[in-house]
Amino acid sequence: MIPDEEFIQSKDVPGPTKEEIRCLVMCKAVISSEDTVVDVGCGSGGLTLEAACRARKVIALDKNPEAINLTRENLEKHGYHENVLLREGDALNILEDLESFQVLLVGGSSGDLSSIVTKGWSKLAPNGRIVVTSILMETRVEAVDVLKKLGTEPDVVEATIAKGKITPRGTLMMGRNPITIVSAVKGN
Amino acid sequence: MIPDEEFIQSKDVPGPTKEEIRCLVMCKAVISSEDTVVDVGCGSGGLTLEAACRARKVIALDKNPEAINLTRENLEKHGYHENVLLREGDALNILEDLESFQVLLVGGSSGDLSSIVTKGWSKLAPNGRIVVTSILMETRVEAVDVLKKLGTEPDVVEATIAKGKITPRGTLMMGRNPITIVSAVKGN
Amino acid sequence: MIPDEEFIQSKDVPGPTKEEIRCLVMCKAVISSEDTVVDVGCGSGGLTLEAACRARKVIALDKNPEAINLTRENLEKHGYHENVLLREGDALNILEDLESFQVLLVGGSSGDLSSIVTKGWSKLAPNGRIVVTSILMETRVEAVDVLKKLGTEPDVVEATIAKGKITPRGTLMMGRNPITIVSAVKGN
């Protein structure tokens, strides 16, 4: 995993997803070097970069042009831009255009999660994976609901990570926001 | 419980202990209106104020004069100063001087936890309670070890609290540092 | 707080709510000796008993007759039955009949949480408190939603508690299910 501090960050763009959560998302996504991955809401590029070093191709999209720029900067910094296509725009519109792919990562959805997941699911290749990361209580539930409606039983993991900070007095446990990862595998 | 935001805070003094943790500490301390409570490392007065409205008398001590001042300000703001004695100085020295008491709260100990707990335990009245709050991995273990050596089996609770922040997009779960509360009841 | 192991338990009835969660619920409920408390879904009586030793009167209801019996047994075991009225039946029907009260605890709702909270809110006295405890992801969101619709901004606490088990090898941290406590105070 790329260490958190090696990402260029910006006040105006969320992310990058922290190392331990990126790790769990990658586990659930099971990306192989044959796969095309779509990263919806690429933000700072946290997940885009991890996908880029595992997949054949990554399509990273965000409606915020600053997120697209920041993801580009991070890709360049780490030398991963060749297999990544960046697209600025709304998730639903862009998904509409795409051919089928193996993995859909959803890190942002601004109130439209059900439509994005439904549209994405329809484009998933057989045995494709969808992984939704959420920090909002409501998004978790929406992700579970829509996946159940699509006929699958999602895997739900809430991960609460604390990092130890080594200080002269001892190891201070620093809490992080709990993140929920909802994922599912499409049948074949 | 006093809401977190009603405490005067200072950059130079830790605390106040967050509402939910104060609540758990108070549960473990089982303070009655007959009790004398000693608060070692009163910091911002988070626990001192909660003890003050339950106990007959509170002795709050801190080696940092700014903590003593801040605790005084918070006591005055909430009108609780009559039954609280503030003492600036090192825990071990002050405990040495004290008569027996019913409850010992330890929120700070700077490397000297075993001695503080041992000294405090010797001054605890029959059925007295000791409650150690810790954010350091090492302190938890030291608290458990010294209490086991004193012949008791401590209660150990690690509390990881996330607070929901209501936003227009949904309820953002904000993580807090995990806190460990180690407590024990003295026999009679 | 009453220790967990001092409750009579039954395979067929959920609860009792664990000590640390009962403690947090009591903090949010701020029960005084003048208050009438309604406990919706009393289960094993975990919250009923805690309310009984703080309130003037408790009305504990459950649609499951075995829960009513178990709560009665636990009340008797701990000697608290005088100020507790047990009522078997559906929450919504029973709430309909009641006069106004100061505190509503909701520990069970079987799919009808919004109606129960809305009905309960309408019966809450000025400055009354409502506290919903939930183990289901969906219930948390429903509780937040309905309270927002009722014009209040709920307090949301997710509590993940681990208890240390003292063993010869060391202190084993035993995880518990994360519980979310959604609460609100009615204006006056």
Next chain:
Amino acid sequence: MIPDEEFIQSKDVPGPTKEEIRCLVMCKAVISSEDTVVDVGCGSGGLTLEAACRARKVIALDKNPEAINLTRENLEKHGYHENVLLREGDALNILEDLESFQVLLVGGSSGDLSSIVTKGWSKLAPNGRIVVTSILMETRVEAVDVLKKLGTEPDVVEATIAKGKITPRGTLMMGRNPITIVSAVKGN
């Protein structure tokens, strides 16, 4: 990751480490196909199997013969036994014999963690990684202490995972024991 339920389990052997924790351990271990991995306290083979499909060679050891047998069964079930050497015996003795390796996983240590980590560290190749998984409060601290003494600043992650169980009533969040992962990278 291999799903938890695909491991053969035994009442007499701990493990397998749960999927999400195996995932985090693998992230910290950064195993490449050139690496030799030593798994101290292989238990049910949870980490052994994950290492086996990433590394050139795995040496899995346990002092409990039943753990060795169970790990062998799990390796056979999943078809990974060719690059795994199983050794029954005490960690310290076996480590003594080994040539240098790239990754040391420590999942069990029965009171001897400092010696095992110190011995293992001395055998780590340049840029080698050590990853200690612990469920005991004391082990975490011991792992941090010994790694600090060896001149490195360990990475400390406490992971509290809850899994959602989809039920007709909703998504029940099931807590797991918090696990702490202490890791370090040797300089070159």
